[in-house]
Amino acid sequence: MMTNPTGRMTQGQFSFLPDLTDDEILMQVQYGLNKGYAWSVEYTDDPHPRNTYWDMHGHPMFDLADAAGVMLELKACRQAFPRHYIRLMAFDSTRGVESVVMSFIVNRPPHEPGFQLERMEMDARNVRYTTRSYATHRPEGERYAD
Amino acid sequence: MNKPVDMGVITDAKKRYSAGVLKYRQMGYWEADYVPKATDVVCLFRITPQDGVDAIEAAAAVAGESSTATWTVVWTDRLTACDSYRAKAYRVEEVPNNPGQYFAWVAYDLVLFEEGSIANMTASLIGNVFSFKPLKACRLEDIQIPVAYVKTFKGPPTGMIVERERLDKFGRPLLGATTKPKLGLSGRNYGRVIYEGLKGGLDFMKDDENINSQPFMHWRDRFLFVMDAVNKAQAATGEVKGSYLNVTGATMEDMYERAEFAKSLGSCVIMIDLVIGWTAIQSMANWCRKNDMILHMHRAGHGTYTRQKSHGVSFRVIAKWLRLAGCDHLHAGTAVGKLEGDPMTVQGYYNVCRDSYTRQDLQRGLFFDQDWADLRKVMPVASGGIHAGQMHQLLGLFGDDVILQFGGGTIGHPQGIQAGAVANRVALECMVKARNEGRDIAHEGPEILRTAARFCSPLQQALDTWGDITFNYASTDTSDFAVTPTTA
Numbered sequence: 001m002m003t004n005p006t007g008r009m010t011q012g013q014f015s016f017l018p019d020l021t022d023d024e025i026l027m028q029v030q031y032g033l034n035k036g037y038a039w040s041v042e043y044t045d046d047p048h049p050r051n052t053y054w055d056m057h058g059h060p061m062f063d064l065a066d067a068a069g070v071m072l073e074l075k076a077c078r079q080a081f082p083r084h085y086i087r088l089m090a091f092d093s094t095r096g097v098e099s100v101v102m103s104f105i106v107n108r109p110p111h112e113p114g115f116q117l118e119r120m121e122m123d124a125r126n127v128r129y130t131t132r133s134y135a136t137h138r139p140e141g142e143r144y145a146d
Numbered sequence: 147m148n149k150p151v152d153m154g155v156i157t158d159a160k161k162r163y164s165a166g167v168l169k170y171r172q173m174g175y176w177e178a179d180y181v182p183k184a185t186d187v188v189c190l191f192r193i194t195p196q197d198g199v200d201a202i203e204a205a206a207a208v209a210g211e212s213s214t215a216t217w218t219v220v221w222t223d224r225l226t227a228c229d230s231y232r233a234k235a236y237r238v239e240e241v242p243n244n245p246g247q248y249f250a251w252v253a254y255d256l257v258l259f260e261e262g263s264i265a266n267m268t269a270s271l272i273g274n275v276f277s278f279k280p281l282k283a284c285r286l287e288d289i290q291i292p293v294a295y296v297k298t299f300k301g302p303p304t305g306m307i308v309e310r311e312r313l314d315k316f317g318r319p320l321l322g323a324t325t326k327p328k329l330g331l332s333g334r335n336y337g338r339v340i341y342e343g344l345k346g347g348l349d350f351m352k353d354d355e356n357i358n359s360q361p362f363m364h365w366r367d368r369f370l371f372v373m374d375a376v377n378k379a380q381a382a383t384g385e386v387k388g389s390y391l392n393v394t395g396a397t398m399e400d401m402y403e404r405a406e407f408a409k410s411l412g413s414c415v416i417m418i419d420l421v422i423g424w425t426a427i428q429s430m431a432n433w434c435r436k437n438d439m440i441l442h443m444h445r446a447g448h449g450t451y452t453r454q455k456s457h458g459v460s461f462r463v464i465a466k467w468l469r470l471a472g473c474d475h476l477h478a479g480t481a482v483g484k485l486e487g488d489p490m491t492v493q494g495y496y497n498v499c500r501d502s503y504t505r506q507d508l509q510r511g512l513f514f515d516q517d518w519a520d521l522r523k524v525m526p527v528a529s530g531g532i533h534a535g536q537m538h539q540l541l542g543l544f545g546d547d548v549i550l551q552f553g554g555g556t557i558g559h560p561q562g563i564q565a566g567a568v569a570n571r572v573a574l575e576c577m578v579k580a581r582n583e584g585r586d587i588a589h590e591g592p593e594i595l596r597t598a599a600r601f602c603s604p605l606q607q608a609l610d611t612w613g614d615i616t617f618n619y620a621s622t623d624t625s626d627f628a629v630t631p632t633t634a
Contacts, residue, residue, distance in 0.1 A: 002382065002383070002384070003345075003382055004345050004346075004347075004382045004383045005345075005346055005347065005564055005565075005567075005568045005604075006347075009383065009384035009385070010347065010383045010384065010385045011314060011384060011385050013316070013317045013318050013575065013578060013579075014575050014578075014579055015575075016347060016568070016571045016572045016575050016602075017572065017575050017576060017579060017598075018601060020579075024579070024583070027582065027583045027584070028579070028582050028583075031582040031583070031584070047384050048384075049314065049380060049383075049384050049385055049386045050314075050386065052311075052314065089316075090317070095502070095520075096307075096502040096520060096523070097307060098307070099307045099310065099311055099316075100310070100311070100316045101316055101317055102316055102317035103314075103316040103317060104317070114381070114382070114384065115380075115381040115382070115384055116381065117377055117378055117380075117381035119374075125370055126370075126410065126411070127370075127373075127374065127411070128412070129373070129374075129377035129412055131377070131380055131381045133384075
């Protein structure tokens with residue numbers, strides 16, 4: 001159990017709110033589609049804050065008109081990886097942006113053990129810090145199993 | 147010897163350069179039919195001529211004194227292509243509803259400026275001219291910088307887009323808080339505030355502008371304790387966190403030393419104050435670019451020359467210069483908080499920071515189109531007397547690309563700093579979610595916050611404590627245009 005006020009990992013746009021229902025997720029997806037964004041479903045069992053590249057569940061969905069398409073992809077991802085972190089990310093290809101513009105978590109492991117902070121004492125009072133997820137002590141695919 | 151005459155540019159070279167005093171408009175600093183070139187820098191000044199001084203002559207004098215003129219004719223002009231070097235006032239208009247004040251448009255040839263140097267540009271444009279006796283007051287209202295000159299600046303070392311990628315934070319404003327009290331906390335006590343705020347849900351904490359290295363807290367102690375707090379909060383939340391370490395110091399050597407130490411401790415961001423000056427700002431921007439560091443700019447001191455409408459330099463001009471000089475964060479006003487700022491005028495500053503191409507928008511105080519030539523964007527910071535109960539207004543005014551800093555509104559929470567941070571983060575997330583769902587947050591905002599507070603008692607307490615706090619004072623710096631005229 002993590003000790004921050006939410007009791008869980010707080011990445012993404014809506015981690016401080018109650019989990020979004022599928023209807024609420026659909027509304028966010030529709031908002032992004034209306035703005036011309038392409039949605040992508042990504043999953044991981046390594047929630048380190050600097051783990052940028054979660055695995056893609058297919059390519060970003062360009063040229064998609066119906067938010068239901070994203071929900072189908074999410075459903076498939078949840079079935080394949082029910083105990084992984086899953087996030088929806090929206091990409092904006094506008095010149096001068098060309099990056100992620102929305103990102104929120106839509107699936108979590110049932111138990112989030114959190115992170116260990118390791119301090120390596122250096123010269124003088126200097127310290128080097130390393131953050132390690134307790135879950136990633138186990139190999140990929142075997143994390144969050146119980 | 148020439149005598150000043152009332153009208154007309156003297157075209158006969160022998161007469162023009164014979165010793166004596168001429169009117170500025172006769173010397174070629176006024177050209178009513180001049181059309182600015184695509185490579186000209188164009189400035190809009192608000193001038194208040196002394197009684198009896200003609201507005202056109204005053205405008206010509208501004209052009210003259212900010213370029214080549216001195217008070218008398220000099221023969222050495224004739225050794226140069228002097229017509230290129232003369233700035234040209236080409237348009238003068240009365241300021242609406244402000245008798246005695248005039249807008250004067252002045253164009254400067256690109257040859258007048260050193261590439262990539264704000265110090266040089268400012269030495270020309272706001273050098274001597276603001277002390278010029280024939281004017282009671284003078285203000286640089288806006289500036290248009292040609293693409294050819296923009297491209298000589300490197301701009302923000304990180305930029306808004308890359309910053310979000312580094313922080314892994316998208317689709318919502320970032321949240322920050324300035325550590326309070328400003329002065330007197332030891333390094334250890336100071337780090338406590340950092341840890342509580344970040345663990346509670348803020349993305350950033352911030353040193354105040356006058357936290358440097360005083361007797362109660364030397365800079366190395368602050369950096370060491372703060373970075374322990376940042377890393378601990380990062381592990382407690384699984385989210386990237388930062389704290390703006392203010393490296394402002396007496397000399398460049400001091401600032402480089404502090405910045406290097408911040409880097410060695412793994413900080414993702416450092417901070418400087420505007421008072422260090424343009425040259426130091428560009429040097430620190432270069433250092434940040436080399437060291438993958440986000441550069442936070444606190445606009446300390448700007449109110450001494452930006453606030454009064456009749457004299458000084460508008461903040462929109464300062465913001466343009468800072469985007470060119472290169473900072474990643476810039477305090478640009480809150481509109482609803484405790485510090486000066488008319489909402490439309492403040493939105494104008496935000497546009498200057500974030501636009502790819504800024505359009506003329508007189509109601510927001512923007513007199514010129516500005517092509518930013520793909521220069522990276524600055525993340526504006528709203529800080530000073532704002533609280534969770536204003537979240538719908540802040541999101542409506544500024545959108546997602548802004549850092550909202552609630553100092554007192556976090557640290558002053560009755561249940562403590564973490565609770566204050568939670569209240570702000572929940573208020574922010576519920577408002578972004580509601581807006582994306584198509585709700586009308588301007589009107590439904592208070593209800594959206596009350597609903598969210600049902601599952602979040604810290605938010606309820608924040609609303610109970612600060613819900614009614616407003617700072618409703620008239621702004622001094624407002625647009626003079628009630629409606630947008632069609633002509634440029």
